[in-house]
Amino acid sequence: MVQASVIGCGNMGGALVRGLSRTGNHSVVAYDVDPDALDAVSGHCSETTTDIAVATEPEIVFVAVKPDLVADVVTELDLSPEQTLLSIAAGVPTTALEARTDATVVRLMPNLAAESGTMAAAVAGAEISDDVASLLEDLGVFVEIDEAQMDVATAVNGSGPAFVFYLLNAMKWAGVESGLRPEDATVLAAQTFKGAAETVLQSDESIEELIDAVCSPKGTTIAGMEVLRDSSVEATIGEAVAAAENRSKELAPDYDDE
Numbered sequence: 001m002v003q004a005s006v007i008g009c010g011n012m013g014g015a016l017v018r019g020l021s022r023t024g025n026h027s028v029v030a031y032d033v034d035p036d037a038l039d040a041v042s043g044h045c046s047e048t049t050t051d052i053a054v055a056t057e058p059e060i061v062f063v064a065v066k067p068d069l070v071a072d073v074v075t076e077l078d079l080s081p082e083q084t085l086l087s088i089a090a091g092v093p094t095t096a097l098e099a100r101t102d103a104t105v106v107r108l109m110p111n112l113a114a115e116s117g118t119m120a121a122a123v124a125g126a127e128i129s130d131d132v133a134s135l136l137e138d139l140g141v142f143v144e145i146d147e148a149q150m151d152v153a154t155a156v157n158g159s160g161p162a163f164v165f166y167l168l169n170a171m172k173w174a175g176v177e178s179g180l181r182p183e184d185a186t187v188l189a190a191q192t193f194k195g196a197a198e199t200v201l202q203s204d205e206s207i208e209e210l211i212d213a214v215c216s217p218k219g220t221t222i223a224g225m226e227v228l229r230d231s232s233v234e235a236t237i238g239e240a241v242a243a244a245e246n247r248s249k250e251l252a253p254d255y256d257d258e
């Protein structure tokens with residue numbers, strides 16, 4: 001059992017708390033300055049606390065506050081070199097946090113699916129210990145990348161769920177417009193995204209080959225794919241990823257002189 005804490009239990013920190021506690025494999029302490037945020041996770045962790053000394057006891061400390069607060073929060077934490085600090089703040093470089101703590105610093109870009117154990121995460125910074133790997137594997141899947149790639153990873157897998165929700169919603173409402181009940185359209189669209197994602201992860205075929213496999217000759221899918229290929233959807237998705245990546249880069253300059 002790994003001892004961990006989460007400092008900042010809002011949308012993402014709360015998902016981490018619930019995801020880490022889900023398996024029962026770990027002891028998780030939740031800390032926040034907002035009592036409502038702590039209430040929301042109180043049934044999903046070993047302990048909630050408003051005492052920062054308690055939150056900094058575990059060997060692994062996740063800091064899940066907003067990027068503009070993370071440097072000040074980390075400065076206030078009394079952590080030792082034996083501890084690992086995982087920062088999930090978009091745009092905030094590892095070096096800025098290493099200058100403010102004695103703990104080993106790992107930069108993590110998780111996503112909201114941590115709550116259900118299906119997170120896609122990118123990590124950079126210090127080498128990943130077995131205990132950190134054990135926590136991340138219970139939350140989902142992680143890849144180790146160069147820190148220079150963190151801004152684009154933030155766009156693809158950190159912001160990515162919002163982009164996918166948007167596309168899924170468009171598919172759902174197209175179904176509703178043509179007569180499906182909203183609850184049925186939600187299930188059909190969501191399960192289709194889930195199944196398509198699982199197929200990509202499990203298949204040896206390329207995504208283009210998988211598209212071809214759905215396209216029966218002279219069938220329905222070809223008719224729809226022609227519309228997509230003639231549209232600017234692919235370029236627009238690229239622009240959305242680039243905008244999120246650029247925003248992540250914009251968050252960094254405050255720390256450039258560290």
Ligand SMILES: NC(=O)C1=CN([C@@H]2O[C@H](COP(=O)(O)OP(=O)(O)OC[C@H]3O[C@@H](n4cnc5c(N)ncnc54)[C@H](OP(=O)(O)O)[C@@H]3O)[C@@H](O)[C@H]2O)C=CC1
Nearest residue numbers: 008010011012032033034037064065066067088089090158
């Ligand atoms: N949302 C997401 O899907 C993802 C977010 N992230 C990163 O996660 C971080 C948090 O984002 P998000 O969860 O969306 O933000 P939220 O605002 O939902 O959560 C932040 C929480 O931290 C609390 N907080 C503020 N100050 C402190 C403090 N000094 N000590 C402890 N807790 C504090 C906030 O309380 P209060 O509301 O009272 O200020 C709030 O409950 C950001 O750095 C973001 O870049 C990364 C990946 C995905």
Ligand SMILES: O=C(O)[C@@H]1CCC=N1
Nearest residue numbers: 090154155158159160
């Ligand atoms: O929107 C944000 O800034 C955070 C980081 C990635 C996802 N949410």
